[in-house]
Amino acid sequence: MAAPHKQGEVVEKILFLAHVDESCNVLPKAVYEVLGLAIDVAAQMNATLTIGLIGENVDTAAAFIGSSGATRVLAVSGPDFAQPRYASDAAALEAICRAVQPTLVLAPATWRFSRVLPGVSHRLAGQADTHITGLEIRDGALTASRWYYRQRIEAVIRRDARPWFLLLESGCHKPWTGEPGAPSMEKMPVVIPAELRRTNVTGTRAPKSEAQTIRPDADLLFVAGAGWTKKQSDGKVHGEEAESLILRFLELSKASLGGSKSLVDQSGDNQAVLGFMTHLNQVGQTGATPRHPKGLSTCCHGEEPHVVGWRFIHERRAINLDPNCGWARGKADVLYVSDAFEVMKRVNELLATGSEKKEEATATAR
């Protein structure tokens, strides 16, 4: 954030929106980051800050951010707002926005908000931008950064329309870490008529694999490419070995699992390979763009449509038999030209010994 607000410019009115998480009690981590940012922006622009909350029960959650210094806290709560359903979420968020009349609306880009806030912007005759990676004040006006063409072109944008809804990606700011407090909260009654109850959210479903392989908060992204299922130097495919090496590594390292398109497409075709891989694991142009401090790619060629999904992975290493693969051409910090089967086997052994030693040390300390 640079260049604070100048005197005499339009005064912005900021609304920060949050929802409780699935446990219905706490706020998702991303909420604290965007709250930190909203407080910063409000201070720099001399703007007022209001908080809007939705969820079945918001009291506990509101207390967590009670000392954030917001001038007002509004909430829409009750059983109708437990489920992330478009129709009821849109009604609740619309009601909060109409009550506050903000010029800027800042919210974390959770799935729940991403699938409803652009729709709400239309109702308020405002406009929304998503996947915002940063905000900056230039010449007294707010500007936002986001990527176009799936992480291949970064733009700084500005909008004249108000309210301007901004959905911010995680990692955009330090999380706010104030003390809990007891805010005075205005609870707004919002009635959901029958025509907005045509959809019923019945629950969540985990992918077919038993192990949870996608861990958004992990320090490491582990990417498996199609090489794991290709014929190796002995002329044979080693699918089962690949599967057990990868699962063991995930268990020991607590990494999040990503895959190349070629690999996840094979799983979709029901070939007998890496049963735990689904399209949700796919990283790249037509897959996800996850955020982790580190990434390790194995048996993946590092082609551009894959590597654009690594835009927000800071430190990148790759293991590939081919010294001329994409990673060698400035896409990774380190490329190990080696057999991933052998390297990962040894990595797993070392990690296992490491964790045993740690356990022993804790036992002795006790």
Next chain:
Amino acid sequence: MRNGYHIVVCGSIVPDPLQTLEPIETPGGPALKNEMMLPAVLDPWASHALYEAANLASKVAGSKVWLVSVAPKAKLQQVMMTVAQKVSFELVAVDGPASGFGDAYGVAAILADEVQSIAGLDRSRLLVFGGWESASRGAGVTMQLVGERLGIADQFQGVDQITTQADGSFEVLERIEGGRHQVSMCSGPPALLGWATGNLPEPRNNPQVGMANMRTVMPALQRAKAAALAGSGLRFLSTTPPKQQRQTRIVKNRPVEEIAQEIVEWIGK
């Protein structure tokens, strides 16, 4: 579902992802260098929506699929040469920009108008499909706005599956955090679904389907009216390709043991 669904898929074209993209400044705002020369494909998530629509239509008798596309006519025609061979649909074409820098608000206004002007469209059977995000703007905004403009309050985004019941109701799986799906039951059309990858492989080219489609695709392209995006007040202060590439350290001819140790150390740091 009695009489079948009316499925309208919204989808445009994007540059083939293997192409290098370079932003340039034009009087009308940012654009891609040689944009009209870049080979294009149907936007990937929208194409999944189209395959899912065709699959659903093939299972429920009386259903019909339209593809509504706002794109430069000449490029759209090229892309249709392959897309039309995949599945059956009727094209509704609008000759307009497909740039990622064009604002979703302008695009959604055109799309919603076009959907509404489809002759014989029955709202009580209507499912509006599209990609939940484009590969150009990548925003996930357009389809929500189309839904709002059409007054559709049952919206789903990041959809990987729809399972319909005989009474017209359906179950939808939408992507959520942690690689899981949210499961919803909707009592029936009208509804809007922004698709992610879904579950279907890309259909093989079928020249017969291609020939049948072309009978309506070519006239639709000829009829396509030109449309500009309404000014929305979105301003670009800069557009830049990603910064400098990394200096890759290539580690060759090192024993597996050393590599493994280095990796374990790095992970633990």
